[in-house]
Each structure stands twice: as structure tokens, then as C-alpha cells.
Amino acid sequence: MAPQRTDTDTDTAPGGDDPRESVPSGPFPAQEQPRQPGLTDDMTPAPDHGERTWVGRGRLIGRRALITGGDSGIGRAIAIAYAREGADIAIAYQPEEIDDANETRRLVEAEGRVFAAFPVDLTSEEETVDLVRAAREALGGIDILIPNAAYQRQRDGIESLEVEEIERVFRTNLVSPLVLAREAVRDMPEGGSIIVSTSIQASDPSPGLIDYAMTKAALVAYTQALAQELAERGIRVNAVAPGPIWTPLIPATGFPADKVSHFGEDTPLGRAGQPAELAGAYVYLASDESTYVTGAVLPVTGGRPF
Incomplete structure (x- = not known):
């Protein structure tokens, strides 16, 4: 789903x-960041998070959202659109x-919304539990949970895999969403929503x-089972299943x-897609426009079949 265009955009074809x-997307200059997390300021070109294009229509008024990985990339695009x-x-x-978190803060607070940011190691159960409690206190509750943070690294082959790295991937990408949901749903009201960031890699793995x-x-x-339970x-x-999206994760992989x-x-x-092109999917799935949608996976992949 593409970002909303402003009323000043008059060059649109019928x-x-x-x-x-x-949107401008590639070819990109050769670039690499030495480690994750990747940083937005070190990317060329800068990703588009919808800073200049997303126009709100009041679809999430009064909702309170916790977004992991909300400082940059898809997470920042979601935060801007939701605000x-x-x-x-x-x-x-x-x-x-x-620095990325502070920029997201600036963009959200510019919309007059409450904003809270927490430095967290999502591989730690204790820190993840504390995150949900702190977010609930800061916002007065949690209506929308978005387990979006992820870790990935390019592997040179099965023989090069190290258990420490495997565990970091699994604890960040799988264990933390389970812990986040476990803690959040205890006080999540009816009408609440959990929106998971999966990937085209789920069906077309590299x-x-x-x-x-x-x-x-x-x-x-996880999505399909938890949807039935809740x-x-x-x-x-x-x-939401993103395809190739230009975020700091890419040069840092x-x-x-x-x-x-x-x-x-x-x-x-x-x-490649831009983070702003994902925001509409997350808005739709959190809004009352999707009240009969649960257990679904919405691909935003540039046409790659999911």
C-alpha cells in the first residue's frame, strides 16, 4: 500500500x-555497515518513511501502540503513520x-501525540517484560502491539553457522514476539490488535x-495460532509480509x-520498496476497516508471490 499523497501532488496520471x-529505489551505491543495528544516517539514499507524504485520516484516534524496532525503517514508517x-x-x-529513536520522537511529537522510547535487549526475557510494563504505564494501556524488530545476517553456508548466532536470531525474531504477546494481552482491551512483521523469506527463503x-x-x-486463541x-x-524494503537492515546484513x-x-x-509503502498495511490491520480480518498475512512484496 503506497503512502498517501498530499493535495499539492498534481502530476498523477488518471x-x-x-x-x-x-518512488526512487535503486540501483543503490555500494555500501556496507559493519554491524547491526544499522543506522539511517549512514544510508545512501536515505529511506522514505512517509515524512512528507503520509496524510492521516483519523483512523486510529485514541489508540495506543507499542512498536519494537520503531526507531528506523518499517518501524519508523509505522510510527509516523499511526501518529x-x-x-x-x-x-x-x-x-x-x-539518534534514530530521537528522530522518530521528533516526528511523532510534531503530530501532538504522546511518545515514549525504551532501549531494550529483546533477547532478554526480563527486559522484554519490563518493556511492556513501561509502555503500558507511559501510554495508559496498549491497544496495538507490533513485534517488528528483527535480526538477520548473511550466512556463508550451513557449515559456518554458529549456535550463538542462531540463538540471537531465534530469541530476537521468535521468542520476543511470544513474550511480548504474553505480557501485552493480559490487559489488552477488546478491539485490540497484534500485527506481526513476517517476510517474503517465509515462503521464498534465501x-x-x-x-x-x-x-x-x-x-x-504464530499469527494463525494466536489469532484463533484470541x-x-x-x-x-x-x-504483514514485506518483500525487499530499503531499511538499515540491508547494508548491515x-x-x-x-x-x-x-x-x-x-x-x-x-x-525495492520504501518503508512508507508498508505503513498502509499496518494502518489497515489496526483500524476498524479490518474488523473481520484475523489470522491473515498481507504480502507487500513488489509482486513476489507469497
Whole structure:
């Protein structure tokens, strides 16, 4: 779902923007960041989070959202859109991402919304439990939970896998969403919503991302199972499956330079997506426009089949 256009955009063709060219995406300059978390300021070009394009329509007025990985990338795009739709926001970030978190704060508070940010190690059960409690206190409750933070690294083959790295991927991508949901649903009201970030890797896995792809496939089962459990409590659980999206995760994954330069060109639309193009999916799944949708996975993949 593309970002909302402003009233000043007058160059749109009668049928709308050409999705192959509606946002600038690649080829990208060769670049690499030495470790995760990747940082927005070190990316060329800067990702589009919808800062200048998302126009709110009041679809989330009064809602309170906790977004992990909300400092940058898809998480920042969600935070901007939710704030402009009327929601208050809490995010979790890693301490190294403080500059990105502060920029998200600036953008959310510019909309007059409550904002709270917490540096958290999501591989720690104790810190994850404390995060939910702190976010609930800061916002006065949690209506929307978005387990969005993820960790991935390019692997050179099955023989190179280290258990320590596997455990970091699994604890970040799988264990933390379980703990987050366990803690959040205890006080989540009827009409609440959990929206999981899975991936095209769940159905079209890359060998070099084997452990990451495994977690994203498991999150589909998480979504479908939890949706059935929580339906009787009036809480919906859905997922968004992004395709190749230009976020700090990409140059910080350890991909070969050529893969980064041509990132996303293998999609039917021929380009990578921007974080802003994901925001509409998360707004829809949190809003009353999707009250009969639960247990669903919404692909935003540039045409790659999920």
C-alpha cells in the first residue's frame, strides 16, 4: 500500500502512479555497515518513511501502540503513520540507535501525540517484560502491539553457522514476539490488535538467510495460532509480509556489494520498496476497516508471490 499523497501532488496520471517508478529505489551505491543495528544516517539514499507524504485520516484516534524496532525503517514508517492517524506511540530500540529513536520522537511529537522510547535487549526475557510494563504505564494501556524488530545476517553456508548466532536470531525474531504477546494481552482491551512483521523469506527463503527465514516462516504459524486463541477475547492477530524494503537492515546484513546495489530489482515491479509503502498495511490491520480480518498475512512484496 503506497503512502498517501498530499493535495499539492498534481502530476498523477488518471490511473494513479506507475508502481514501477512511484518512488526512487535503486540501483543503490555500494555500501556496507559493519554491524547491526544499522543506522539511517549512514544510508545512501536515505529511506522514505512517509515524512512528507503520509496524510492521516483519523483512523486510529485514541489508540495506543507499542512498536519494537520503531526507531528506523518499517518501524519508523509505522510510527509516523499511526501518529498522524491519531495514535500515541511507544517504541523499543537498541542503545546504539538513540539518534534514530530521537528522530522518530521528533516526528511523532510534531503530530501532538504522546511518545515514549525504551532501549531494550529483546533477547532478554526480563527486559522484554519490563518493556511492556513501561509502555503500558507511559501510554495508559496498549491497544496495538507490533513485534517488528528483527535480526538477520548473511550466512556463508550451513557449515559456518554458529549456535550463538542462531540463538540471537531465534530469541530476537521468535521468542520476543511470544513474550511480548504474553505480557501485552493480559490487559489488552477488546478491539485490540497484534500485527506481526513476517517476510517474503517465509515462503521464498534465501539460503544465505536460512536461520532468519526459518523464524519468519514460524511467525506465520504464530499469527494463525494466536489469532484463533484470541478471537474469543475480541483481539485480532495478523501479519504483514514485506518483500525487499530499503531499511538499515540491508547494508548491515553483510550482503555482497552487488546484492546491495541491485537490491529489489528481482521483483516483478523491478525495484525495492520504501518503508512508507508498508505503513498502509499496518494502518489497515489496526483500524476498524479490518474488523473481520484475523489470522491473515498481507504480502507487500513488489509482486513476489507469497
